[in-house]
Amino acid sequence: MWRNIVSTFLTLAIVLLVAAFGLLAWAQREYRAPGPLAEAICYRVDKGATIGKVAGALTEAGAISSEYLFRAGADYSKKAHLLKFGSYLIEPHSSMEQIVDQLTVGGPATCGNELNLRIGVRVNDAVLRELDPASRDYVEVAKWRFAEEPAPEALAKARDKGDLRLRVTLAEGVTSWQVVEGLKAIAELEGEIAAVPPEGSLAPDSYAIEKGTTRQSILDEMAARQAKILAEAWEGRDADLPYQTPEEALVMASIIEKETGVPDERGQVASVFVNRLRQGMKLQTDPTVIYGVTNGQGVLERGLRQSELKRETPYNTYVIDGLPPTPIANPGRASIEAAMHPEATQYLFFVADGSGGHAFAETLAEHNRNVAKWRAIEKQQQ
Numbered sequence: 001m002w003r004n005i006v007s008t009f010l011t012l013a014i015v016l017l018v019a020a021f022g023l024l025a026w027a028q029r030e031y032r033a034p035g036p037l038a039e040a041i042c043y044r045v046d047k048g049a050t051i052g053k054v055a056g057a058l059t060e061a062g063a064i065s066s067e068y069l070f071r072a073g074a075d076y077s078k079k080a081h082l083l084k085f086g087s088y089l090i091e092p093h094s095s096m097e098q099i100v101d102q103l104t105v106g107g108p109a110t111c112g113n114e115l116n117l118r119i120g121v122r123v124n125d126a127v128l129r130e131l132d133p134a135s136r137d138y139v140e141v142a143k144w145r146f147a148e149e150p151a152p153e154a155l156a157k158a159r160d161k162g163d164l165r166l167r168v169t170l171a172e173g174v175t176s177w178q179v180v181e182g183l184k185a186i187a188e189l190e191g192e193i194a195a196v197p198p199e200g201s202l203a204p205d206s207y208a209i210e211k212g213t214t215r216q217s218i219l220d221e222m223a224a225r226q227a228k229i230l231a232e233a234w235e236g237r238d239a240d241l242p243y244q245t246p247e248e249a250l251v252m253a254s255i256i257e258k259e260t261g262v263p264d265e266r267g268q269v270a271s272v273f274v275n276r277l278r279q280g281m282k283l284q285t286d287p288t289v290i291y292g293v294t295n296g297q298g299v300l301e302r303g304l305r306q307s308e309l310k311r312e313t314p315y316n317t318y319v320i321d322g323l324p325p326t327p328i329a330n331p332g333r334a335s336i337e338a339a340m341h342p343e344a345t346q347y348l349f350f351v352a353d354g355s356g357g358h359a360f361a362e363t364l365a366e367h368n369r370n371v372a373k374w375r376a377i378e379k380q381q382q
Contacts (some may be wrong), residue, residue, distance in 0.1 A: 113161065114159070172257055277323075
């Protein structure tokens with residue numbers, strides 16, 4: 001009798017053990033299997049959120065199939081208490097395991113709201129955008145001139161969510177004075193600026209910041225990036241360039257930056273000025289004269305006067321030989337590369353062609369014909 005009882009107990013125990021292993025294997029497959037989410041969503045983890053609250057919200061959103069398995073998997077992997085505050089882009093059919101990893105290990109994705117404070121040559125503006133998870137495109141929510149206009153209500157709402165990402169972006173061709181004035185007007189930043197950095201020493205780029213970041217620390221990062229870009233470009237420069245130091249190359253890059261906004265023209269513009277330097281010709285470029293008038297403080301909202309074109313200043317390249325003493329703006333990487341690798345041409349002249357670009361010429365006669373065409377276009381536009 002006891003033998004039968006023991007045999008029955010062992011059989012039952014084996015059956016239960018097999019069932020338990022089967023259940024565990026099923027649970028693991030479900031935890032790692034593609035989830036039910038049909039379209040990407042943005043999911044926000046609040047500060048202090050628990051794994052239970054998150055599991056419930058994800059179930060309601062249709063991102064996971066089992067609230068219990070989600071919590072159990074997070075507990076088993078010892079990640080239930082590692083939730084990180086922020087907004088996350090959850091991809092379609094993400095498994096419960098992938099979502100747990102994303103919310104605890106991977107960090108916030110580029111989801112939710114972003115405020116981009118842009119310092120430009122003519123305008124400083126702020127753009128508030130929100131990611132549309134379905135299209136993966138940012139949708140503009142609001143735009144305003146942050147130094148001149150009050151912030152819209154949409155910004156206050158985005159801040160209330162607590163996970164607004166901040167970014168400062170410098171346009172190519174801004175002067176160091178413009179950068180400093182722009183940073184002073186950004187309310188999210190703190191601290192004083194010791195001095196206006198040397199012209200050309202700041203890298204036009206986009207910089208992630210946090211509320212309370214100091215203005216000087218951002219300038220330091222901008223300067224470090226530009227120094228690295230310049231050093232790398234100088235190391236790989238073409239042979240026999242008509243400038244002897246990286247600093248002179250940076251002056252050339254700043255002139256290229258101010259002369260054209262057409263990316264494909266940079267190498268040609270560079271070739272014109274390199275050819276002129278090699279032949280001992282004056283550069284005769286208006287942006288340098290303008291810098292001598294404004295000292296980089298703002299934009300000259302008029303044409304140059306004949307008296308200004310004839311006046312001798314360190315930046316009047318119609319009068320002086322060679323390069324001006326300093327850059328005239330902060331050039332971007334592309335203009336620096338163009339200065340180091342100008343196209344091989346015989347061009348000595350260029351003038352606007354009415355399309356936003358320029359007409360290039362090897363001879364003065366050809367250039368004069370291009371100028372006449374441009375004058376006719378100007379007259380027609382007026």
